[in-house]
Structure formats: structure tokens, C-alpha cells
Amino acid sequence: MTEVLLERPLDGVALLRINRPEAKNALNAEVRRLLAEHMSVLGSDTSVRAVVLTGNSEAFAAGADIKDMAEIGAIELMLRNNHLLWRTIAQCPKPVIAAVNGYAFGGGCELAMHADIIIAGENASFAQPEVKVGIMPGAGGTQRLVRAVGKSRAMWLAMTGQAISGTEAAAMGLAARVVPDDQVLETALDMAKTISRMPPLAIAQIKEVMLAGMDAPLDTALMLERKAFQMLFASRDQKEGMKAFLEKRKPVYEGL
Template sequence: MDAVVVERPNPQVAVVRLNRPEARNALNQQVRMQLAEHFTALGRDPEVRAIVLTGGDKYFAAGADLREMAEAGAVEIMLRNTHRLWGAIASCPKPVIAAVNGFAWGGGCELAMHADIIVAGEGSSFCQPEVKVGIMPGAGGTQRLARAVGKFKAMKMVLSGQPVSGREAGEMGLASEVVPDAEVQSRAMELATQIAALPPLAIMQIKEVLLAGQDASLDAALMLERKAFQLLFASRDQKEGMQAFFDKRPAGFEGV
């Protein structure tokens, strides 16, 4: 049975689903490798315009699979090059929406933070508990978390190892929106479908500039934004979008 399953509910939206229910979708090396393979392929697929990342309606991912790590040495951990597998998700040019039900703990919380939008259930739980087993987050749990929620809230989570609820995650900026648990999957699909109907070149440029600008000076980030804005006027989708606005009709965007 594949540890990660890809579904295509419609041609323009892909759903990447963790599939280790017996381990609450704990992230072992097989899961990380399959995630990297799928996100690399979907990022290159011209038909795919948005991706939903989920663990299903019971839990997102309960963390790293400690059975693969407990007896490993530092060199072995380094040679696994896990950061390169995570990088395939971080560098995916398509918008990624994480649909989080249940546990998003440890590596599961870090995985959710690789997405561009997080839809969390009211009963979901976000946590970085690594300190409780003698280690620390190693896939963005200190850096992405601090950038999302600020120093003081991030410090509390990573130093205490205590979870926050989905509602708290929304209030602190860790989730884009919080909905009833039963609506998480459908809401994520609704957002993905809405985004997939928009001009793909503009969507990709928005994602690229927003992420790149976070670590640049304001002047440099504004220059990136300006150049991307100007570049989009070379696209047929820009002409189509504005003409459709004038004609008061739906636009048909082709990604060119």
C-alpha cells in the first residue's frame, strides 16, 4: 500500500493524501520520499493548478516515526538528506493548501507549514513536542513557526512542547482559517478549485514573489514585485482577463 496517495478530483486540482492510518500518518522516510516525488511531478504538470495536502478527516500527521530515529547517529541522520525531500514541497511552484484535521504534531506541524494556506479544523491540534524526547524541530519548526506566529508564541510552543488547538492556531496566525472539523476537506477543495480557475501565471508569480520577498529587504522585495507585475503584461491571460472584465463575462485562463 502506498504511503502517499495522489487523487485527481478534477483535472486542475490534485489531492496528496498521507496514507499510514495504522501509524496516524507518522512521517517515515518512505513517506518523505514519496511526498518529494509527487510534489516534484505535480509541480511540473502543466494541467495541475492547485494542490491539497491532507492526511484525511481523522488526523493530518502525528509526527516523525521515532522508530526510524531512536538508534540513529548524527552522521546517519545527516546522510539521510531529509531536508532535500522537504525542499521538493517548499519549492513547488503550485499553490498548496493543507487540510488539517486532528493531529499536526512535530513533523506533521512542519509539513503543514510548508503549505501556502492552512485550513484547520476546530478540533485539530498543532504541536512541536520534539523537546520532550531530547531533540528539537529539524524541518522548519523553529524557523517557519517563528516567521508565522512571532518569537514569543513560537518560543512557548517549541520550549514547552505543548499543543495548541485549531482555534488557537487561527488566532495566532498559524492557520489561514478555522472551520468545523467536518468541513475541512470540502473547504480546502473549494479554495483549491477557486484558485485553479484563476490565471496560473499570475498565481505562480504571486507565490514566488511573496515567498522570496519575506527574506529580502523591503526595497528588494518591492523590486521583485514590480518586475513580476510588469512581466505578466506579456501574458495572454492578462489580455483575456481584462477584456472579460470589460465584456462582463467569465474569463477563460489558459496559463499563457
């Protein structure tokens, strides 16, 4: 059975499930390859308007597969070019929601941070424990974590390997919402459904401008926002949305 399952639970919504329950969904080379492959395809699929990424009730993803890493050298690791797979996931133009139950350790925490929105179960467990095995986060953990929770908390988490609950993750700003464990996937799918009914061009521009603007000077980021805002007035969806508002009816967005 494939180690990443693709489902279409709702119109306009794709669901990716990491499927290595025997290894707590640890991210081996095949899982990373399949995630990148699916994200690339879904990113260009006009029928998909939102993607939900999840694992199972025990683990979102319990980190990298240590057995696969223990004896390799620096050059072999470099030649694997794993950063290209992570980049493909990060660059998916569709909104991505991570539905996190159980362990999100190491690469699993980094994978969740590649998503645009994280929905966490109350008893989910987030950690960057790489320091405990002699290394450090290597798939964006130091950079995305500090942007999500600030320098002091990011330093604490990365330097101690301390795990935090879903409730703590939400309080820090790492997760957007925390819900009872049995409601995580339902909440993520409901959010994806809501987003899928929004105008796709506006959603794409919101994601692109927010991500690009985070690391730009404020004046540059505001310019990007202004240009994207203006460009959307050339879309049919803008005309439809405003006309529907004035006519007191639900808009029908085409992504045009």
C-alpha cells in the same frame, strides 16, 4: 497499499493523502520520499493548478516516526539528506493547501507549514513536541513557526511542546481559516477550485514573490513585486482577464 495516495477530485486540482492510519500518518522515510516525488511531478504538470495535502480525520501527520530515529547517530541522520526531500516540497511552484484534521505534531506541523495555506479543523491539534524527546524541530519548525506566529509564541510552542487547537492556530495566524472538522477537506478543495480558475502565471508569481520577499529588505521585495507585475503584462492571460472584465464575462485562462 501506497503510503501517499494521489487523487484528482476536481479539474485542475490534485489531492495528496498521507495513508498510514495505523501510525497516525507518522512521516517515515517512504512517506517523505513519496511526498517529494509527487510534489516534483505535480509542480511540472500543466494540468494541475492547485494541490491539496491532507491526512485523515484522526491525524494530518503525527510527526516523525520515533522508532525510525531512536537509535541512529548524527552522521547517519546527516547522510539521509532528508532536507532535500523537504526542499522539494517547499519548492513546488503550484499553490499548496494543507487540510488539517487531528494531529499535526512535529514533522506534521512542519509539513503543514510547508503549504501556502492551512485550513484547520476546530479540533485539529498543532504542536512542535520534539523538546519532549530530547531534540528540537529539525524540518523548518523553528524558522517557519516564528515567521507565522512571531517570536514569543514560537518560543513558547517550541520550548514547551504545548499543543494548540485549530481555533488557536487560526487566531495566531498559523492557519488561514478554521472550520468545523467535517468541513475541512471540502473547504480546502473549494479554495483549490477557486485558485485553479485564476490565471496560473499570476498565481505562480504571487507565490514566488511572497516567499522570496519575506526574507528580503523591503526595497528589494518591492522591486521583485514590481518586476513580476510588469512581466505579467506580456501574458495572454492578462489580455484575456481585462478584456473579459470589460465585456462582463468570465475569463478563460490558459496559463500563457
